[in-house]
Amino acid sequence: MSQVGDNDLQRLVFTEPVCTPPLSRGVAAELLFELYEVPEVAFGVDSLFAFHEHVADAATAADAAVLDPVSTSGLAVSISHSATHLVPVLDGAPQMQWAKRISVGCNKLKWYMKQLMHLKYPDFPHVLSDLDYQRFVRKHCYVAENYPTELFRLVHQDHDIVVQYRITQHVNQPILERVPLTPQEEYRLAHDKAKWLTELAEEKAKLEAKLYRTGGGPGDANAVTGTSSSRKKSETQSRMRVMASLLDGDDDEGEAGKPGAAGGGRGAPGAAARRKRQKKQDRFGDDSADWKVYSSLSKEPDDDQDPQLIAQLSRIDKLLTEHDPLRHVRFYQRAHAPPTLLPRLLYGPAPMATEADILAREHQIRLNVERIRVPEALFHPPLAGVDEAGLAELAQTVLDGMPNEEDRRRVRANVVVVGGGAAMPGVAERLRGELVREAPVGSVVSVEVAREKVAGAWRGAARFADQAEYVSREVYMEAGGDGARWFRPHLWSNRG
Secondary structure, three states: OOOOOOOOOOOEEEEEOOOOOHHHHHHHHHHHHHHOOOOEEEEEEHHHHHHHHHHHHHHHHOOOOOOOHHHOOEEEEEEOOOOEEEEEEEOOEEOHHHOEEEOOOHHHHHHHHHHHHHHHOOOOOOOOOHHHHHHHHHHHOOOOOOHHHHHHHHHHOOOOEEEEOOOOOOOOOOOOOOOOOOHHHHHHHHHHHHHHHHHHHHHHHHHHHHHHHOOOOOOOOHHHHOOOHHHHHHHHHHHHHHHHHHHHHHHHHHHHOOOOOOOOOOOOOOHHHHHHHHHHHOOOOOOHHHHHHHHHHHOOOOHHHOHHHHHHHHHHHHHHHHHOOOHHHHHHHHHOOOOOHHHHHHHOOOOOOOHHHHHHHOOEEEEOOHHHHOHHHHOOHHHHOOOOOOHHHHHHHHHHOOOOHHHHHHHHOOEEEEOHHHHOOOHHHHHHHHHHHHOOOOOOOOEEEOOOOOOHHHHHHHHHHHHOOOEEHHHHHHHOOOHHHHOOOOOOOOOO
16 A cells, blocks of 8 residues: 555555445545545455456466456355355356355454464463464364364374474562551451451351251251261260360360469469379370270261161162173273373373473473364354354355256356465365265366465456456546445446
């Protein structure tokens, strides 16, 4: 656009997508004629430019005369940036009444790859840009001719594309020193802590009251869980007796050892006699029979060792073994099987032996099932969250909409895939296989990829520039910006 408006520039060919609204074309014409003062402008559809360029280039490569656009028929499949269009062409004229559109283009595929990578590597240490995801799609993705079979092959074989990024060591940041608080802040923190403790005490009181209402007591969980209260009670009492016998003397000694305790100092009357009497009474553990209490406690059955439950589990295990004798064998095989599918897709099949391997794999991205899952969104848009029909289904819908079988035969024999998405390997083979499956027996189905995938629209517009019917600036000014009056449709443009 830096050359638009120069005196040497006489005319301009402006490309637009299929079914462009007249308002968008009017705004573009207003800028070109009134701001840049372009003398002449012609508007045309980019996919039709690329389609006719491919047909003319194929005729030139075959040492034949350049085909007249009027005698050209086929189906232009344009996989562009924001959408995919299918436009049938009969005798050089686009049949817009049968044209179809899918809201999946190269930009949507890039977005889908980005979402899959975020889901697969949520803690990846590097920040990837949109250019990285676009490079993944362009360099490593391809369209599978049979998606389920190819997916099984990628999952169970090592066909991963490993993208290694620069390894950064994990550095622990130093702990920040505690910032001294002002008296107001300390008071606020203390107030919040007291409020929290108060709410906690109230919640505890509510729970104890609820336990009382259900027939239990404070700290008695049997009223809620329904376990045996008598067994729990006896176990608790036994443990309390042991703890009391062990800690009774230490508690008295600790209280007596406090210098400020009433009657607890070493010089207090009766302190020495009390210590002697305590030592004489605290004889737990001298007899080996005292320690049998722990054995009796440990032999008490827990909740998960209920005899009825054990018997029920035994019956279930017997039934499973009777109907599935190899159950234990499969369990052993699973226990000693190699890593599961998810770690293999994330980090590869080889085990991570050293710390260096672990660090390297934390900084790499492995593309496996994404290589075919992202392009599959063209044929199954619901994979990318688009509730529309796929490319092959819409192509067949276009053919079925034609009333004449001869027209369907000519269109089916010349399907051309154009646009930047046509550079993806396998798209022509997949589309041809889908069309052959629905075509009558003996039909000729030809699907080709344009030689100029990205620049095909530009080259087609350049070929069209010498024979186009332009709209002059004078005609535009005389029409007053009314698109219905100044726009001149032609064979390679929208109808209005």
